[in-house]
Amino acid sequence: MSRYSIKDIEQITGIKAHTIRVWERRYGIIQPERTETNIRLYSDEDLKKLLNISMLNASGIKISHLAKMGDIDLETNILELSKSINIEDISIDKLILATINFDEDLFESILNRCLLAKGMEETTFQILFPFFQRIGTLWQIGTISPAQEHFISNLIRQKLFAAIDSLSGGSKENAKKIIFFLKEDELHEISILFYNYIAKKYGIKTLYLGQNLPFSDLQKVVATYHPDGLFTSFITPISESELNNYIVSLTENFDPIDIVITGFQLKNQIIKKHVKVKIVSSLMDFKEYVTKLE
Known part of the structure; x- marks a missing residue:
C-alpha cells in the first residue's frame, strides 16, 4: 500500500492542501495517519475517496452532503456522473485513478466512452495529452511508477495503432x-x-x-x-x-x-x-x- 504526503495528494487531485485540511477538520471526510512529528500520510483508499469527492463536488454536490456518503454511495454517484454528456470534466481524474490501481476495465470504459463521444483526434488532444502531463508530474514526485506508466501507455498505444490502421490506403x-x-x-x-x-x-x-x-x-x-x-x-x-x-x-x-x-x-x-x-x-x-x- 502506498503512502502519500498532503503535497502528493494536492498534486494528484488538484485539491488545495488547505481545502483538504478543512474537509478533514470540519467534515471528517478522511482521517489520515500521522507520523511521530505529526506529518499527514494518506493511503490509496484515502486518495481514491478524495478523487471521487473532488469530482462530485465539482459537479455541484455540496461537500456537506458528500461527507455523509459511504464509499458505495460515492461510487454509485460517480457511475451516474460518468454517464453525463460532459465526460471531459471527470475523465482525466478517472484515468489517473485507473492508472494508480492498474484498473484496465475502468480505463477502457472511460477511454472508449470518450472515443465514442469525441473521436480519436479530440480525445487525444483534449484528454490524453493533459492526462499525460498530469502523469508526468506524478512520476516526478514518485506517485506513479514506471510499471504504471508502461501499463497505461501500452493501452493507449493499442488505440492509436488501431486508429492509424483504419486509415491505411x-x-x-x-x-x-x-x-x-x-x-x-x-x-x-x-x-x-x-x-x-x-x-x-x-x-x-x-x-x-x-x-x-x-x-x-x-x-x-x-x-x-x-x-x-x-x-x-x-x-x-x-x-x-x-x-x-x-x-x-x-x-x-x-x-x-x-x-x-x-x-x-x-x-x-x-x-x-x-x-x-x-x-x-x-x-x-x-x-x-x-x-x-x-
Missing part, C-alpha cells in the same frame, strides 16, 4: 511523405503516434520508425524513402546543448527536408531558430503544416 496519389521517429534513448511515442494519425488523416504518406532509432539508421532510411519531412518528439529530460546539437545534426544531414519537432522538453529549453525547423506546440500548428505540405 488513404494516401493521395503523389502524396507528400513524412517519417515519424524518436532518437536513441527516447521512448515516449504517444505524441508521434498521434501526429502520425493526423498526417494520415490529411492524406499524407507516413513511415513510422518508432522509438530509440539510431541516427545512422535514420540516414539510411531517408536516403531510400526521400521524405518531405522528418517528425520527432523530445519528452525525456535532455540538456539544452544536447537538444540543440541533435536538431543541428538533423538540419545539416537532411537539408532541404523539413524538420518538425514537438515535445515537453521544448518548453524547458531555449531552441536555436533555424529556417528549416518547425516547432509544433499545438494541434493547430501541425494541421497548418500538413495543409501547406499538401
Whole structure:
C-alpha cells in the first residue's frame, strides 16, 4: 500500500492542501495517519475517496452532503456522473485513478466512452495529452511508477495503432511523405503516434520508425524513402546543448527536408531558430503544416 504526503495528494487531485485540511477538520471526510512529528500520510483508499469527492463536488454536490456518503454511495454517484454528456470534466481524474490501481476495465470504459463521444483526434488532444502531463508530474514526485506508466501507455498505444490502421490506403496519389521517429534513448511515442494519425488523416504518406532509432539508421532510411519531412518528439529530460546539437545534426544531414519537432522538453529549453525547423506546440500548428505540405 502506498503512502502519500498532503503535497502528493494536492498534486494528484488538484485539491488545495488547505481545502483538504478543512474537509478533514470540519467534515471528517478522511482521517489520515500521522507520523511521530505529526506529518499527514494518506493511503490509496484515502486518495481514491478524495478523487471521487473532488469530482462530485465539482459537479455541484455540496461537500456537506458528500461527507455523509459511504464509499458505495460515492461510487454509485460517480457511475451516474460518468454517464453525463460532459465526460471531459471527470475523465482525466478517472484515468489517473485507473492508472494508480492498474484498473484496465475502468480505463477502457472511460477511454472508449470518450472515443465514442469525441473521436480519436479530440480525445487525444483534449484528454490524453493533459492526462499525460498530469502523469508526468506524478512520476516526478514518485506517485506513479514506471510499471504504471508502461501499463497505461501500452493501452493507449493499442488505440492509436488501431486508429492509424483504419486509415491505411488513404494516401493521395503523389502524396507528400513524412517519417515519424524518436532518437536513441527516447521512448515516449504517444505524441508521434498521434501526429502520425493526423498526417494520415490529411492524406499524407507516413513511415513510422518508432522509438530509440539510431541516427545512422535514420540516414539510411531517408536516403531510400526521400521524405518531405522528418517528425520527432523530445519528452525525456535532455540538456539544452544536447537538444540543440541533435536538431543541428538533423538540419545539416537532411537539408532541404523539413524538420518538425514537438515535445515537453521544448518548453524547458531555449531552441536555436533555424529556417528549416518547425516547432509544433499545438494541434493547430501541425494541421497548418500538413495543409501547406499538401
